[in-house]
Amino acid sequence: MHRPRSIRLLPQHEIDSCASCTARGYSVCNAIEDKDLGRLAAVAISREVAKGETFIQEGDTASDFFNVTSGTVKLYKLLPDGRQQVTGFASAGHFLGLAVSQTYAFSAEAIETTQLCRFSRPKLRELVHDFPALEQRLLETACNELVAAQEQMLLLGRKTARERVASFLVSRAEAQLPCAIPSDRIPLPMTRSEIADYLGLTIETVSRTMSRFKAENRIAIPSNAEVVLLDRPWLESMATGLL
Amino acid sequence: MHRPRSIRLLPQHEIDSCASCTARGYSVCNAIEDKDLGRLAAVAISREVAKGETFIQEGDTASDFFNVTSGTVKLYKLLPDGRQQVTGFASAGHFLGLAVSQTYAFSAEAIETTQLCRFSRPKLRELVHDFPALEQRLLETACNELVAAQEQMLLLGRKTARERVASFLVSRAEAQLPCAIPSDRIPLPMTRSEIADYLGLTIETVSRTMSRFKAENRIAIPSNAEVVLLDRPWLESMATGLL
DNA sequence: CGCACACTTGAACCCCCTCAACCCAAGTGG
């Protein structure tokens, strides 16, 4: 006996996943108008990845692009002996996989339960072809990432440990703008080790530096996963190397 | 008395600057077909900048984009106290100024006599609008720069001084592919100080490390502006952290 | 020639890393 087609249960992404996506407002997808969202939803495949799962492996053939819709992802590169450099953290709205090359140039791992939207390269290429505004948004995204990368190079090449940690805290505070009321209480979903690998330091130095900021009453640490900025102006001065 | 119009001397860029441009082959301009080169030449303004001249200043309003047609420029960021991080060196074919923001996020200085092509932002926007292939090339360029930036973050955050210098030498050797026969004799138009600011080291460390490579017979240094790679495989292993 | 500038080399120091112990909260299972 057949179930009538009209009430067949479709996977959620085939119904309205893009129209109801909470990340659409600040992701590249906002380049596509409401009336065309069906086209987008048709090629986007939603997927949940668990904390700790690596869903992009440096060197693998780059078959897909991803858009983070919730959760947080760390992007990183490895040296053969295991040294790790985190190149960035991506949260809701971030687009991953920008690359011309046939293989991924970095790895990506969810650091908490994360929702992703997956696009196959050929499908996205079609989409870009049909919606030039999308290509423009991708270019914008790439430019912004480039600017952030240059800022991070300055940090890694020329800043002291204290300046690095201060820069990190301030940038985290700025990063959580789009969603809520800008607050000085900022969540840190990543571990100290991941912060260290992002800042080119060791766990111990990150820990010591944060402890010292706390002793100096610049920050409070209500839990390991949260920091409160008590003296934002001072932290900003420290971050820019003025102290 | 009027000079007849037919033999009026036009600035060179109004005649055939783009068609005769030696850098066109490997720059974003190759996205534009020969028949449309007139459009390109009409908005491109050629300009020579002297060694030491800064033609892009971080923080200034971003009015123009540039294409390097010959020579070399260094791209860098500064901290208020003068600490400098060189984010890259751009030679013939490189496109500069990719950014969405209203202001430049970095400075650019010619490190030798350099020829540039200047495009005003509105003019380039027109061009991009009329030639979608150009936007695609710009996106490609941005992606490639992003990959390079991530590689540099790995270097700055996690590599030792020896690994950094070896990485630099190897990447310099790879960078000079498009023009000539790939050689192990590579030119270094930049000073030790600029290399140091690129690698997140001091002049002294760069100098010592190169001297040691020389003493170990991995390289030769015929002049301050040239290096010969004597043991490329070893340098590549060192660069990737295998030694 | 002699000055300027870039580079090299040496010696002492220091910031951050390494190594190691310890703390603490959240399981887990008897």
Next chain:
DNA sequence: CCACTTGGGTTGAGGGGGTTCAAGTGTGCG
């Protein structure tokens, strides 16, 4: 309920890679 484990974080002591400071060596150019 408590002993034990496990994973992340903190703190301390000591060491080392790279910096700082300083002097010396080319080398091009007026």
